[in-house]
Amino acid sequence: MKKFILKELKSFKCAFNGIYLALTEAHIIIQIMATVLVIATGYYQNINKTEWLIIAICIAMVIGAEMMNTAIEKTVDYISMEQHPQAKSIKDISAGAVLVISIVAAIIGINILFL
Numbered sequence: 001m002k003k004f005i006l007k008e009l010k011s012f013k014c015a016f017n018g019i020y021l022a023l024t025e026a027h028i029i030i031q032i033m034a035t036v037l038v039i040a041t042g043y044y045q046n047i048n049k050t051e052w053l054i055i056a057i058c059i060a061m062v063i064g065a066e067m068m069n070t071a072i073e074k075t076v077d078y079i080s081m082e083q084h085p086q087a088k089s090i091k092d093i094s095a096g097a098v099l100v101i102s103i104v105a106a107i108i109g110i111n112i113l114f115l
């Protein structure tokens, strides 16, 4: 049991290190700045509990997707820095996934905060 708990704690430590590493990435820093703006606007507009929860899901989806995208980009670059159509497809699809989530999050955010 003790071994299991120690292993879980180590996994948590690695995951927190992942968050720390992500915070050094330009795209993530921009997402964090956007998040601060959204939260400030939420307070200003005095949105209700349900709206805060929906906003929280959107923020987590966008930042989580951006972190996954960064991990995929780093994996591709780690395997090879060589230019290759397959590497381009992988990175473009991954970036496209972030875009899809960001567009939906923006539509939801605009509806809750401004309409």
Ligand SMILES: Nc1ncnc2c1ncn2[C@@H]1O[C@H](COP(=O)(O)OP(=O)(O)OP(=O)(O)O)[C@@H](O)[C@H]1O
Binding pocket: 027, 073, 080, 081, 082, 083, 084, 085, 087, 088, 091, 092, 095
């Ligand atoms: N090895 C590669 N082979 C072919 N095309 C690539 C390759 N690496 C990147 N690209 C193309 O360049 C684009 C930008 O790649 P890059 O790795 O610079 O990502 P980015 O979105 O600019 O993120 P970051 O600024 O974090 O590096 C990719 O979406 C892809 O179209």
